[in-house]
Amino acid sequence: MKKYKADVVVIGAGAGGLAAALEVKKAKLDVLIVERAKELGGITLQCIHNGFGLKEFEEELTGPEYIQRFINQVIDLKIPYLLDSMVIEITKEKKVYAVNNNEGLIEVEAKAVVLAMGCRERTRGAINIPGFRPAGIFTAGQAQRFVNIEGYLPGSTYVILGSGDIGMIMARRLTWEGCKVKAVVEILPYVSGLLRNQVQCLEDYDIPLITNYTVTKIHGKERIKGVTISKVDRNFDRIIGSDKFIECDTLLLSVGLIPENELTLQAGAELSDNGGPIIDENLETTIEGIFACGNVLQVHDLVDMVTNEAKRAGLNAVEYINGRYGKELKKKDIIKCIPGENVNYIKPDIINKRDLSEEIIFTFRVRYPDRRVQIQFKDENNNVIYKKKKIYVIPSEMIELNLNLEETKIDPTCKSITVEVIPRPEVLIEEE
Amino acid sequence: MSESSASVVKVIRCIVCPTGCQIQAISKGSDIVFEGYTCKRGLEYAEQEYYEPKRILTTTIRVENGFLPLLPVRTDKPILKEKLDEALSEIAKTVVSAPIVMGDILIENILGLESNVIASRNLTQK
Ligand SMILES: Cc1cc2nc3c(=O)[nH]c(=O)nc-3n(C[C@H](O)[C@H](O)[C@H](O)COP(=O)(O)OP(=O)(O)OC[C@H]3O[C@@H](n4cnc5c(N)ncnc54)[C@H](O)[C@@H]3O)c2cc1C
Ligand code: SF4
Numbered sequence: 001m002k003k004y005k006a007d008v009v010v011i012g013a014g015a016g017g018l019a020a021a022l023e024v025k026k027a028k029l030d031v032l033i034v035e036r037a038k039e040l041g042g043i044t045l046q047c048i049h050n051g052f053g054l055k056e057f058e059e060e061l062t063g064p065e066y067i068q069r070f071i072n073q074v075i076d077l078k079i080p081y082l083l084d085s086m087v088i089e090i091t092k093e094k095k096v097y098a099v100n101n102n103e104g105l106i107e108v109e110a111k112a113v114v115l116a117m118g119c120r121e122r123t124r125g126a127i128n129i130p131g132f133r134p135a136g137i138f139t140a141g142q143a144q145r146f147v148n149i150e151g152y153l154p155g156s157t158y159v160i161l162g163s164g165d166i167g168m169i170m171a172r173r174l175t176w177e178g179c180k181v182k183a184v185v186e187i188l189p190y191v192s193g194l195l196r197n198q199v200q201c202l203e204d205y206d207i208p209l210i211t212n213y214t215v216t217k218i219h220g221k222e223r224i225k226g227v228t229i230s231k232v233d234r235n236f237d238r239i240i241g242s243d244k245f246i247e248c249d250t251l252l253l254s255v256g257l258i259p260e261n262e263l264t265l266q267a268g269a270e271l272s273d274n275g276g277p278i279i280d281e282n283l284e285t286t287i288e289g290i291f292a293c294g295n296v297l298q299v300h301d302l303v304d305m306v307t308n309e310a311k312r313a314g315l316n317a318v319e320y321i322n323g324r325y326g327k328e329l330k331k332k333d334i335i336k337c338i339p340g341e342n343v344n345y346i347k348p349d350i351i352n353k354r355d356l357s358e359e360i361i362f363t364f365r366v367r368y369p370d371r372r373v374q375i376q377f378k379d380e381n382n383n384v385i386y387k388k389k390k391i392y393v394i395p396s397e398m399i400e401l402n403l404n405l406e407e408t409k410i411d412p413t414c415k416s417i418t419v420e421v422i423p424r425p426e427v428l429i430e431e432e
Numbered sequence: 433m434s435e436s437s438a439s440v441v442k443v444i445r446c447i448v449c450p451t452g453c454q455i456q457a458i459s460k461g462s463d464i465v466f467e468g469y470t471c472k473r474g475l476e477y478a479e480q481e482y483y484e485p486k487r488i489l490t491t492t493i494r495v496e497n498g499f500l501p502l503l504p505v506r507t508d509k510p511i512l513k514e515k516l517d518e519a520l521s522e523i524a525k526t527v528v529s530a531p532i533v534m535g536d537i538l539i540e541n542i543l544g545l546e547s548n549v550i551a552s553r554n555l556t557q558k
Binding site: 039045048049050060062063064065067068071147148149150151173176194195196199200203204391392394397 | 445447450451452487488490491492494499500501502504506513516520534552553554
């Protein structure tokens with residue numbers, strides 16, 4: 001078995017992995033990137049539309065352009081990487097095993113690990129539709145890969161289930177390629193992707209967006225011939241008599257993304273309800289020296305935020321190696337962060353009390369859209385220790401909040417805080 | 433509306449921020465006025481969208497001899513929305529050959545729209 005050694009091993013070479021590796025290298029430690037695909041870049045390579053980089057570069061770039069800038073730096077700094085190498089196991093001792101096409105099984109021994117494996121597309125639930133399993137059902141991301149990288153069209157007439165961003169972007173892309181997108185069908189009363197995509201990808205091309213509807217039947221044996229869509233009530237139950245048939249040869253699913261964490265779980269790290277690993281304010285998982293960033297931690301809508309998070313993960317791995325590595329540490333004294341009313345999940349999941357005096361970056365998503373809200377942090381005795389007004393919240397936009405907890409009225413003996421997004425008690429003049 | 437001659441000629445949804453104001457372009461006599469925006473950026477957006485909607489075009493172009501069969505490309509400036517289709521057919525007719533470096537101009541001044549089609553990434557040879 002071929003063996004490698006590095007201070008930090010980074011798993012995945014997407015926006016997250018590359019940014020993390022660059023930070024480690026700049027801190028003069030050895031880093032190795034392990035990637036299962038044939039090239040560096042990750043998911044952004046197939047996102048050929050623009051909308052990337054407004055925060056990081058203050059320019060509007062396409063996905064490939066955004067990531068090329070990082071790939072160029074990785075090459076300039078001569079950071080070593082292994083392609084075609086699928087990681088199959090990570091151990092607590094920070095040994096990473098991968099299978100490589102040429103070298104067979106390989107082992108990487110490291111002092112710290114950065115997880116940056118990205119996410120996968122949700123299919124469960126959505127695929128729970130009666131009918132045969134004819135050809136012609138793809139996830140929106142698969143279709144994106146076919147059209148933008150491999151160069152073929154998965155079909156000619158489409159229905160897209162779910163109004164996530166990838167689905168809407170693909171609706172425009174397929175229209176441009178001469179295909180007909182009959183409808184985007186969304187079970188919720190509102191669009192789940194960004195407004196910008198709703199306007200520029202659907203409304204610009206008169207593609208109908210049908211909310212409160214879902215696909216209830218797939219027609220066709222060998223290949224899809226069409227789908228039946230039905231209106232749903234508040235409990236998502238089908239309303240009898242609302243069925244409509246739409247002819248199509250392809251159904252795309254754009255029903256959300258979930259972090260990809262089989263490896264993380266196997267390594268013995270604990271996961272939280274959002275599907276990502278439980279992490280502290282340093283992006284460290286419940287296994288010392290294993291850090292996580294990017295979509296493997298939480299699904300991001302903006303690549304710029306992935307880059308930022310990944311830089312922090314890289315820096316924290318460096319700090320770990322230069323400080324705590326190999327030392328016996330006393331048991332962690334922590335505060336738990338709990339998602340409360342209209343909060344889907346919150347990162348970090350736990351905060352070490354030793355870091356209370358530092359600014360902590362909180363990221364979270366709401367469960368449903370709301371206007372004129374107040375974001376508030378409460379301690380376990382229901383005392384509000386921090387609050388902030390916001391005009392508008394929506395599940396598709398992650399909220400980021402930087403907060404120094406010591407500057408709030410937090411009781412240092414407290415064991416947990418709850419984060420809530422509630423309607424504003426009084427209506428004030430609008431301010432952000 | 434008090435003036436009898438006023439009528440909404442177009443509804444524009446502002447996408448500059450997530451508030452998503454509905455902005456109406458209203459014709460009053462020979463003028464067009466905008467209503468429904470809550471900030472200046474919204475007005476600017478609505479004016480642009482009403483008089484001269486433009487988009488950056490992002491698509492792929494066929495490549496000969498490349499590590500991949502397709503190369504992602506975009507226009508380096510926004511082009512008129514009504515010209516997108518024509519620009520797409522023009523790009524579909526073109527084949528480029530590897531190696532290519534990000535930013536390389538592949539079609540100069542496409543359709544005379546004062547915008548170039550440029551490569552979105554590097555692409556090595558097969
Ligand atoms: C389809 C889509 C469209 C998007 N559109 C936009 C947009 O318009 N604007 C924007 O700002 N953001 C957009 N995003 C969000 C943003 O691009 C992503 O959040 C970001 O690129 C994710 O980076 P990442 O490094 O976490 O994951 P990825 O880029 O997915 O990278 C993960 C990498 O890990 C590798 N990997 C996984 N498992 C293993 C393993 N076991 N062994 C080795 N390697 C492994 C994968 O091959 C992959 O290369 C989009 C995301 C998606 C999915
Ligand atoms: S008009 Fe102003 S507030 Fe309204 S959506 Fe546009 S940018 Fe936002």
